[in-house]
Amino acid sequence: MRTSRFPLATVKETPADAEVISHQLMLRAGLIRKLSSGLYTWMPIGLRVLKKVEAIIREEMNNAGALEILMPTIQPAELWQESGRWQEYGPHLLKMKDRHQRDFCYGPTHEEVVTDLMRQELKSYKQLPITVYQVQAKFRDEVRPRFGIMRAREFLMKDAYSFDLDKQGMQVSYQKMYDAYCAIFTRLGLLFRPVLADTGSIGGSFSHEFQVLADSGEDLIAYSDGSDYTANIELAESLAPGNPPSPSKTPKELIDTPTQQTIVEVTQFLGVKPEQTVKVLIVKGKTTPLVALVLRGDHELNTIKAEKLPEVAIPLQFAEPELILQQLNCSIGFIGPIGLAEQGIPVIADRDAAHLTDFICGANLVGKHFKHVDWTRDCSPPQVIDIRNVKEGDLSPDGKGQLHLRRGIEVGHVFQLGDKYSQAMGATVLNDQGQSISLQMGCYGIGVSRIVAAAIEQHHDEHGILWPATMAPFDLCIVPINLHRSEAVKAATESLYEALQAKGLAVLLDDRQERPGVMFADMDLIGIPYRVVISERGLAEGKFECKNRKTGEVSQLTQEEIFALLQNVEMTTNM
Ligand code: ATP
Ligand code: MG
Secondary structure, eight states: OBGGGSOOOOOSSOOTTOOSHHHHHHHHTTSEEEEETTEEEEOHHHHHHHHHHHHHHHHHHHHTTOEEOOOOSEEEHHHHHHHTHHHHTGGGSEEEEOTTOOEEEEOSOOHHHHHHHHHHHOOBGGGOSEEEEEEEEEEOOOSSOBTGGGBOSEEEEEEEEEEESSHHHHHHHHHHHHHHHHHHHHHTTOOEEEEEOOOGGGOOSEEEEEEEEOTTOSEEEEEESSSSOEEETTTOOOOOOSSOOOOOOSOOEEEEOSSOOSHHHHHHHHTOOGGGBEEEEEEEBSSSSEEEEEEETTOOBOHHHHHTSTTBOSSOOBOOHHHHHHHHSSOGGGOOSTTTGGGTOOEEEEHHHHHOSSEEEEOSSTTEEEEEEOHHHHSOOOEEEOOBOOOTTOBOTTSSSBEEEEEEEEEEEEEEEETHHHHHHTOEEEOTTSOEEEOEEEEEEEEHHHHHHHHHHHSEETTEEOOOTTTOSOSEEEEESSTTTOHHHHHHHHHHHHHHHHTTOOEEEOOSSOOHHHHHHHHHHHTOSEEEEEOHHHHHTTOEEEEETTTOOEEEEOHHHHHHHHTTSOOOOOO
C-alpha cells in the first residue's frame, strides 16, 4: 500500500480524553477515530490489525473443529423473556421497538439466539457434539465507556457456543476451546494468564478468563507463588483462619470517640491496628430493608461475593446515611454489630472478622465505640462467610504458597453453562434410549477489538507502537529519501516494493513528499516491525538500510538479505 493513496491520519498531540497509552497511541497513529461515546471507526491501518487478529482467531477456531455461522445483531425480546434476562441483564441491554411496536434488543451476547437455533436444528444425540462461532459487533450500554476501544459500547467479539449431551462432553468441548484460546493468545504474542473467574450475568457453573497482564488493566488477578492457582480477585477465596484465639478476658468497655468515625481515625485515636477492629457496612436487603456486612478493619468488601448472598439486594447498594440514621438512630461511623440482629437486621460477618475475640467496633451510639468485644460473649452469633477481597500475602486457597496481586485486561472468557439456557428455553435432544435430554452448553467469548488495545498496552515505547509480528498492519515499510527528485531512488523503490510484494509480504511504501524525519517518526509511531530506507548513498553500494523497530538495530542489507530476514514472518494476509 502507498501512503499517497490514503491520508495517513497520524497526529502529534495526545488527545486530552485518552487516559491510557493504547488509547493515546491508537488515536495518534490514526488507527481509530471516535464517532460518539464508546463508538469508534476503524481507519485503514487499524482495520488491517483488527483483520489480522480476526484471521488468527478464525484459524484456531476452525482447527478446534468449531463451525462459523453469523447470527443477526438485532434480537427479538421474546427470547430474552424466555431466558429471564430481558429484566435481569439490566441497563447494559440496548432495547428498541420496530414499526409494529415489537420489542427488540441489539445483541450484547448470543446465548438466547443460538439456543433458539439449536433447539430447532438438533433432534438427536447423533448430531452432537457441535460448536459454532461467529465474529460480530456487539453492543453493551456500558456505564462508563473508556480507554477507547478497550471498553467501548459497540465492539467486535468472537463468540462460540458448544452443545453436548452430557457434562463430560461439555467439559471436553470446554477444554478444546480453552486450548484454542491459549494457542490464539500465544500466536498473537501476548503475555497472558488463564484465571478462574466469576460467571457474572452469563451464568453457569465454572469459568476461566484470559487476562493479558498490564498495569493499566481494570481487573485484579490473585496468583500463588507456591502453585499454579490463579483467579480473578472477584472470585479468589480468602481462606478461613485457623483455630480461634482464646476468648477475651477483659469485659467489653464503652469508650468516647467523639469525632472518630473512620477506621483510620479510630485506630489512630486509640493507638491500635486496623486488624483489631471490625467495620459494619449497611447495605440494602432483598427481604429486609437493611443487611449488615461485617469486615475486619483492614479488609475490603468483595461486592461480587456479597451479591451472591440471598439476603443482599442486587446490584449491591449501600444504604443512604439518612435511612441508617432513621432506622438505627445512629450515624454510619459509629455502627457496630452488637444488637443489630435483635433489630431484625441480618448480620453477615466475613470469616476473618468473625474470628476476632477482642475487637473494637462502633457502639451504635453517636460518639461511642466498644473495646474488648467478643462475638460469643457479647453478640448474637452472625452468619459467617467469605465476603472479602483477598490481599497480598494471604494464603493461597489451595494451601500452597501465598497470594500476590497483579493487573490484567480481560481479553477472553470461557464458561461451562450446563443447562441454564437449554432448560429455560426447552432445547433438548433424544439420547440413545429415546429420552429427551436438555443440552449441556458452553460459551466462549473473545474481545477481538479489545485485543488490539491490550497488545499496545504490552508492546510500546516512547516513539509509538511495537506490534508483535503476527498483528502488525504491515511486515515492513519502505521510506525512500528524495523519491521525487532522484530517478535512481525511484527505480530502486518501485523494484523493491514489487519484489517484496511478490514474496507475499505486506509492504507500506511511504511515497509522500515529506521530510525523512517526519516519515521516520510516523513509521515508528505506527509500529511497523521493519523499516527499509532507500537512498542514493546506499544504492551506490548496492545496499538498503534496514532498521528493526523493536531493537533499534540498523544494518545495511542487500535485497536478498532482506528477503532472508523476513522469511520467518508469519505472513500478513494480502489485503
Ligand atoms: P468486562 O468484565 O470487561 O466488562 P465481561 O466479562 O462483561 O467484560 P464477557 O461477557 O465475558 O465480558 O465478554 C467476552 C469478551 O468480550 C470479554 O472477555 C472482553 O474481552 C470483551 N468485552 C466485553 N465488554 C467489552 C467492551 N465494553 N468493550 C470491548 N470489549 C469488551
Ligand atoms: Mg467476562
